[in-house]
Amino acid sequence: MGEPVAILVAARDEERTIGATVATLRESFPSAEMIVADDGSRDGTAEEAERAGARVVRLPRLGKGQALTLGESEAPAGKLLLCDADLRGDLRPLLESGADLSIAVFSEKQGGGLGIAKRAGGTLIRALSGFDAREPLSGQRALSAKARRSCFPLAAGFGCEVRMTIDAAQAGLEISERELALSHRATGRDPAGFLHRGRQLLDAFLACGPLGVNFRGLRLPLVGWTVGLRDDGAVTAIAALGLADDLWSGPERGFGAHLRTGRTTGVLKLVGIPLVGLIATRKLSGALLVGLAANFLNQLDTRPGRALKAYLIGALVVRAPLGTAVLLLPYDLREQAMLGDSGSNALGAMLGLSSVSRLTGSSRWLAIGALAALTALGERRSLGELIERTPVLADLDRLGRETP
Numbered sequence: 001m002g003e004p005v006a007i008l009v010a011a012r013d014e015e016r017t018i019g020a021t022v023a024t025l026r027e028s029f030p031s032a033e034m035i036v037a038d039d040g041s042r043d044g045t046a047e048e049a050e051r052a053g054a055r056v057v058r059l060p061r062l063g064k065g066q067a068l069t070l071g072e073s074e075a076p077a078g079k080l081l082l083c084d085a086d087l088r089g090d091l092r093p094l095l096e097s098g099a100d101l102s103i104a105v106f107s108e109k110q111g112g113g114l115g116i117a118k119r120a121g122g123t124l125i126r127a128l129s130g131f132d133a134r135e136p137l138s139g140q141r142a143l144s145a146k147a148r149r150s151c152f153p154l155a156a157g158f159g160c161e162v163r164m165t166i167d168a169a170q171a172g173l174e175i176s177e178r179e180l181a182l183s184h185r186a187t188g189r190d191p192a193g194f195l196h197r198g199r200q201l202l203d204a205f206l207a208c209g210p211l212g213v214n215f216r217g218l219r220l221p222l223v224g225w226t227v228g229l230r231d232d233g234a235v236t237a238i239a240a241l242g243l244a245d246d247l248w249s250g251p252e253r254g255f256g257a258h259l260r261t262g263r264t265t266g267v268l269k270l271v272g273i274p275l276v277g278l279i280a281t282r283k284l285s286g287a288l289l290v291g292l293a294a295n296f297l298n299q300l301d302t303r304p305g306r307a308l309k310a311y312l313i314g315a316l317v318v319r320a321p322l323g324t325a326v327l328l329l330p331y332d333l334r335e336q337a338m339l340g341d342s343g344s345n346a347l348g349a350m351l352g353l354s355s356v357s358r359l360t361g362s363s364r365w366l367a368i369g370a371l372a373a374l375t376a377l378g379e380r381r382s383l384g385e386l387i388e389r390t391p392v393l394a395d396l397d398r399l400g401r402e403t404p
Helices: 018-028 045-051 065-070 092-096 118-131 144-153 159-168 190-208 224-228 233-248 256-260 264-282 284-300 306-318 323-333 342-357 361-380 383-389 391-398
Strands: 006-011 032-039 055-059 080-084 101-108 141-143 177-180 209-214 217-219
Touching: 006 045, 006 065, 018 032, 018 045, 018 080, 018 284, 032 045, 032 065, 045 055, 055 065, 055 284, 055 361, 065 159, 065 217, 092 101, 092 177, 101 159, 118 159, 141 144, 144 159, 159 177, 159 190, 190 342, 209 306, 224 233, 224 323, 224 342, 233 264, 233 284, 233 342, 264 284, 264 342, 284 342, 284 361, 284 383, 306 323, 306 342, 342 361, 342 391
Parallel strands: 006 032, 006 080, 032 055, 101 177
Antiparallel strands: 080 141, 101 141, 209 217
């Protein structure tokens, strides 16, 4: 594969090890640019990395996959070497392979738990790609330029390695695993160790589910479909329509673009969501409220937490259920997950359905008129930009968010 043009390390609270790791990597690959993506460290990780000669990309606390994705965007084009912040050993033999994705396998097992996360990761890779991985969770990886294009942006959190292997295999790239004499700070069979491996396991499963790319290019789990897991057939149906759009939508945006194109998942939602509302409420006003509210929440879902905050405010007014939205809000705000169309459409539909039972007569048609006006405005201008330019709304919009 040849020497990489850049080396990328994701680090969080690794001030004791990052300096030595950076120094070793710079000695082994003197011509490569050394980049450390500091994932919201609360110690001196960034300063130690800079002292050792790395360029540090300072980030809020997002997760390993997110940090590597944002760090990779700062790296020059070409071959890339990924490395964990606490690694000890020589990675030069890993670059001797001609494979597109070369993965280091530790020659000696160190610490660890019961092997559940590792076996689960291997099973997921084999099931989704057919590749039989010896070391599905290894963070020591060399990627060709072709592999970078196929694998980035990475999946979120500790699921990034599992999904990277799946993406490379599904793209038909050559993958090799090489046993090397490496060591690192292993986790033990204690509460902290089991918590870490539990997070690895959860992130691996989420990485193999539906994913979406947010406004900053982060590839996050789409968890909004969970809104449809309730004893309400209408909400479940609308969540399913939104999920279809998440999985198979094209580049079209807005009613006009979908109608001009014809057969799109957007047109399916445009027809299907009001139809579900009509069947559920048996009222034309119900169909309009459900359809317009679902679209309005979808238009707002362009920044972390925005659509969920709007839902919670509306839910307090029309007494819609709060539970799922409250649970999802912290993950959405921290860019660890996304609602997607499945979540935003389903939440909007819940507001519409609750409005039908709470609003009567002129107040219901007033709500329909307001939502129709907002929908029309959103077709011509960005509602998000209007929010960001309005002082009180902008402050509420940024509240709790890791980044602006």
